[in-house]
């Protein structure tokens with residue numbers, strides 16, 4: 070099973086690049102940029118990663134992102150991630166980044182996107198990993214700040230496939246950004262949104278009806294609304310589920326309680342992703358393995374999950390066909 074999970078071609082569709090900042094890199098970038106960290110060493114950083122909910126994680130995560138200052142920093146971060154998931158046989162990635170986390174501390178939008186995009190281009194050339202890039206609006210900030218971020222992104226429209234919505238969910242419904250996402254769609258981009266991670270099923274409805282999302286990020290609380298589950302199945306709206314993240318942030322008490330298998334059995338287009346691997350204890354294969362062991366996923370389930378990751382991606386039909394053929398051949 071471990072070999073199947075490792076070797077099967079797969080796409081990662083829910084990955085915050087800032088969440089791939091390993092403690093060792095946090096220290097080396099802090100040194101490079103003359104930033105003092107409130108930790109003695111990388112081990113102390115790891116010890117601090119005991120989260121009780123989404124907000125307790127976000128507080129530490131935004132603090133960690135402060136070491137990212139130059140284009141080279143963003144390049145190095147992204148390149149390290151690509152090399153890591155290459156070893157997991159990830160063939161395609163769709164990467165989130167949070168522009169406001171950087172622009173709000175004086176790092177220009179351009180610095181972040183240039184560094185990330187250059188590394189993604191090199192990843193395609195040198196590692197054969199195709200990619201899409203998805204800036205996310207921070208939902209705890211204002212609509213005005215999101216509009217402002219969209220303006221800054223427009224000169225880079227050719228590098229961007231979709232816009233997303235992330236950060237603290239409770240009290241920040243998709244509804245708050247309906248007008249921003251309307252403009253996003255008018256500009257020709259796709260939309261995705263975190264919903265139903267900590268927030269209620271109603272936020273998933275809002276993401277569908279007011280943001281017109283093509284995927285729901287997390288979405289595990291959809292089970293609280295049978296009509297919603299039926300809708301997600303009928304329309305095959307993908308859920309980008311992140312098993313280790315959900316356990317680390319106490320969305321489920323333990324992996325055995327996770328509803329991933331239940332959602333898969335109900336015919337939903339479920340995918341497995343790592344969210345913030347440096348903070349949650351693992352990359353793609355780690356997430357697959359943890360879910361497989363706890364939920365007794367079969368080889369057939371693993372193949373379905375890999376196929377779902379291609380179906381749910383934003384790559385063109387031809388390329389999808391190529392990847393699906395590769396998965397079939399492996400299967």
Ligand code: ADE
Pocket residue numbers: 085088123235236237238263266314344345
């Ligand atoms: N930003 C990074 N990881 C996130 C998550 N799991 N939920 C919301 N915002 C995030």
Ligand code: ZN
Pocket residue numbers: 083084085235263286344
């Ligand atoms: Zn996320």
